Each structure stands twice: as structure tokens, then as C-alpha cells.
Amino acid sequence: MTGWILRHPDNLQPGERQQLEALTAASPALASVQEHVRGFAHMVPHLHGDQLERWMSPVESSDLPELRSFVTGLHRDLDAARAGLTLSYNSGKVEGHVTSRNPCQSPHCSTVDISQPRRSERWF
DSSP states (O other): OOOHSSSSSSSHHHHHHHHHHHHHHHOOOHHHHHHHHHHHHHHHHOOOOOGGGHHHHHHEEEEEEEEHHHHHHHTTTTTHHHHTTSSSSSOOOOTSSSSOOOOOOOOSSOOOOOOOOOGGGSSO
């Protein structure tokens, strides 16, 4: 069910779409989660950071503690969150590439073993 909510509606199979519609019809809380998640997801590819506070306001007054916690985190660095949803440039995929090379190629430098995080420690 989480995958159905997180996926773009156009990417759902007809059966998945029907099941999700039945679940959200039976649960107002789940329908609210779906509405908020899709609202946020719409801002990401369309770079609508100017709508962030408008999206956050109803989430803060909702009875959805997980989404309220997410909004609390956004408030901690609102300028960065807004910039990330507004500016078209990004750092791209840098996971694992920052430490993949020895920064000092001189023979006088000592190498430090910076091991990659275990798979279970990664977020994705």
C-alpha cells in the first residue's frame, strides 16, 4: 500500500488503483496521507518550492504524526528545503563517490581507510 501511495498515479496498475481507491474510501486518514504525499511529490519535479509553506500548513494541523514530524524537520532548515524544491541544479549522485578516491596523490600522504557504510546503514 505504501508503494501505491508513493508512486505516481499514472504508474499504478488498474488493479492497484482500484484497491487504493477502495482503501482510501474506507479510511479518511489514509485518504489524507495520500493527498498530502501527492501534494509534496508534485512539488519535487515541478520545482514549486514557493508552495512549500502552503503545503506544510494543513499537514501541521492534521492528525498525522509522521507527516507532522516530517514538516518539523523541514522547518529546521526551511531555506534549504525551499531551495531544493525551487532551484533546478543539484549535486547529483554523490553517495560513495566523495570518499572513493585518495584525495592526496602525493607519496608523502598517508592513506586513511574510510570504509563504505554497510548496506544496512544506508538510507537507500
